[in-house]
Amino acid sequence: MDRIGIMLDWALLEKGIHGIKSYERLPYYVEIGKELGLEPVFFHPRHVKPGDERVKGYFWNGNRLVSQLVSIPRVIHNRVLTGDAKARNVIRRLSQKKTVFNGLVVRDKRKVHQMLWKNEQIRSYLPHTVPYSMEHLRQFLNKYQVVYVKPSIGSVGIGVARIERHGGNYHFIASKKRQILSHSQIFSTVRRWVGNKRFLIQRGIPLARYGGKTFDIRVSVQKNKEKQWTVSGMVAKVANTKNKLSNLSRGGTAVPFSEALVPIFPELKQQQAVIERVGIAAVEIAEQYGRHFSSLADLGMDMGIDERGNPYLIEVNVRDQRYSFFKAGEKEMFKQTYRHPLEYAQALLTEKKKRKHLLLAPSQWV
Structure with a gap:
């Protein structure tokens, strides 16, 4: 049976070691892998040993993950969500020696938008998106009923603010925050919300x-x-x-x-x-x-x-x-x-x- 590497966040592996279920269904990898003649080896980049040939891998025994020192599989699926610089460097090195799919890619939403915009065929799917600035915010609020201000890098809705124009006022909706603001207040509120981080501004789609x-x-x-x-x-x-x-x-x-x-x-x-x-x-x-x-x-x-x-x-x-x-x-x-x-x-x-x-x-x- 061939081995396939599955790189996961340490928090998920830790749950698996203690037999605690998470959103990542480890038994599915084993069950489907068995049908395909594949044995999954779960590991975090930090478990890779010097020389990048061996790894402290984890195997599902039916109830929990157990560790074993093994050769690094030739093909690896990268499922690491959070990675420090050291983990990213390991993934970068492994990608040169092995086949790592879903490796390190640009996650900056603005840069991704620019990459996609190059293809005229898909432009109709892309809502108007620009880097955050006060001038861009002013333009968007004048032009659109709903505008989103969101972090360039982020997930699960953290840091996302929705601004709705209602007459001369604006509804600022973010996380547990909901405020009705005047024209002058909305700009100072957004400025504080963004701080010195990289954000983008996106037109709100009129969703069904x-x-x-x-x-x-x-x-x-x-x-x-x-x-x-x-x-x-x-x-x-x-x-x-x-x-x-x-x-x-x-x-x-x-x-x-x-x-x-x-x-x-x-x-x-x-x-x-x-x-x-x-x-x-x-x-x-x-x-x-x-x-x-x-x-x-x-x-x-x-x-x-x-x-x-x-x-x-x-x-x-x-x-x-x-x-x-x-x-x-x-x-x-x-x-x-x-x-x-x-x-x-x-x-x-x-x-x-x-x-x-x-x-x-x-x-x-x-």
Whole structure:
């Protein structure tokens, strides 16, 4: 049985060592891996020994993770969400010696937007986005009803502020904060909110609603056994009415995407057409991102649709936490998000074996 490396955050590994369940379903890797002839080795970059050939790996024994010193697998799926400089350096070194997919990539939302904007075919999916400045904020507030101010690097809705224009006043909504501010107050409030950090400003998409609340869509886009981008699943995330955020950790709720579409598009054909449009957009976006970072193979996109079903990209996550599928009861999709990366890893291993066989084969020339 071939081994496949799965790099995880230490907090997740620690839970696994104590047999505590987390959003990362370790038994799924083992179960699907067994079907494919793969044995997962879980580890953190800091467990790699000097020389980058051996690692203190962890194996699932049915109840918890147990450690064993082993050779580093030839193919590694990087699932590390948080990494210090030392961990990043290890991943960088491993990427030169092994095949590490979803390696180190640019996560700055502004830079990602610039990369995607280069492709005219996908520009219609991209909401107007600019680097934060007072002048840009002034322009956006004059032009759009809803504006988002968000960190250039960040996740799970932390640091995101929503500004809604209501007549001469503005509603400033962020985390547990909700204020009604005048024209002059909004600028000083945003200035304090941003501080000296890097932020961007984005037009708020006129999102479709479910049960009176706006929703966006988490789309899992992954490479499959044919090494092609494919959609593994879609799920609707319904916003919390207090902070207007759909992130599950911020009070949002997950429902099947098809269920969220029914009130807006009652006919099955309409629903299928919207699902197809979102899927096509997600794959096109993944392909463009992948042109800049060839190691990419596992993305979680936050997308939105308007009342007509037009798709828009909100942001791309390079480490999809996947649990929104579980929360929505989409168990098959949830499992598929584990299967596709393992099938992709198997394809990479097969390719490596063929290449090695060709190199070792005796010359056919006489």
